[in-house]
Amino acid sequence: MTIDGSAVHVAAEEVDGLLGRHFAEKFDAAATAEIREKFAAEHIVPLRGLLPPELFGPIRDEAFGIMDRYGVSHDLTFEITDGTPRSMTTVGQPVIKDEGPLIDAFYFSPQVLDLVSRVVGEKVHTCPYAGEHYVISRLLKSGDTHGWHWDDYTYGIILVLEAPHYTEGGFVQAVSHTSWDKENPDVHGALISSQVRSYALEPGDAYVVKTNTTMHRVYPIRGDGRRTIVNMTLASEDDLSRPMTHETNDALFGGVRDPRDAG
Ligand SMILES: O=C(O)CCC(=O)C(=O)O
Numbered sequence: 001m002t003i004d005g006s007a008v009h010v011a012a013e014e015v016d017g018l019l020g021r022h023f024a025e026k027f028d029a030a031a032t033a034e035i036r037e038k039f040a041a042e043h044i045v046p047l048r049g050l051l052p053p054e055l056f057g058p059i060r061d062e063a064f065g066i067m068d069r070y071g072v073s074h075d076l077t078f079e080i081t082d083g084t085p086r087s088m089t090t091v092g093q094p095v096i097k098d099e100g101p102l103i104d105a106f107y108f109s110p111q112v113l114d115l116v117s118r119v120v121g122e123k124v125h126t127c128p129y130a131g132e133h134y135v136i137s138r139l140l141k142s143g144d145t146h147g148w149h150w151d152d153y154t155y156g157i158i159l160v161l162e163a164p165h166y167t168e169g170g171f172v173q174a175v176s177h178t179s180w181d182k183e184n185p186d187v188h189g190a191l192i193s194s195q196v197r198s199y200a201l202e203p204g205d206a207y208v209v210k211t212n213t214t215m216h217r218v219y220p221i222r223g224d225g226r227r228t229i230v231n232m233t234l235a236s237e238d239d240l241s242r243p244m245t246h247e248t249n250d251a252l253f254g255g256v257r258d259p260r261d262a263g
């Protein structure tokens, strides 16, 4: 940060190196072992302070600028996830690819892929479907929520750029070891069958989640706070050879379609 609160410029080429130095300090063998154990038990784990301070400001400013210019508001329910709500503002991958060099560099950073692979205990890959590389979501008005759902690929890493205090909602909830039957989605059944865990995250934190078998949502926000995140999809080895569809991503984020091309 400079004295007027604006972030010091960071170039995309610097991102992997910055992350490498930060991770070496913050996520040494002992810390990673603890995180890995927690992930193995709960299929979701916070990575506190994942973003180094010198990168947090620039990535946040980049994401906020993109969101302010291109965010599209939704107030929908999705039958394919048993009628759960999506009251949120989103930006999809094509716009971020063009306008978000730091987010792009973070996603393709070998340091990130290596760290997540160590956390989940298997090698992870960037998503074969570009539309799910990265998306930005914002909850901004009271009642906004990203309702209960599963995702198509096995893993996600979510960067929290701003979030209200948990007393105003916006925390993450997860029910591990559940599955998404797209023909007959059963959110209530999943809630009854298993334990719901809740996680409060702060700006600069991230979390890793096994998104295809962990039903998850963001608890509705209230009050004046906002919550803005970047969600990045990572694929397991097995995902690379499974046929995949992307209905909810395409509906919420536009998939690989560039909204700027629309007539
Ligand atoms: O906002 C979050 O923390 C979760 C985002 C998410 O689950 C998704 O985009 O699929």
Ligand SMILES: [Fe+2]
Pocket: 149, 150, 151, 156, 211, 216
């Ligand atoms: Fe998700």
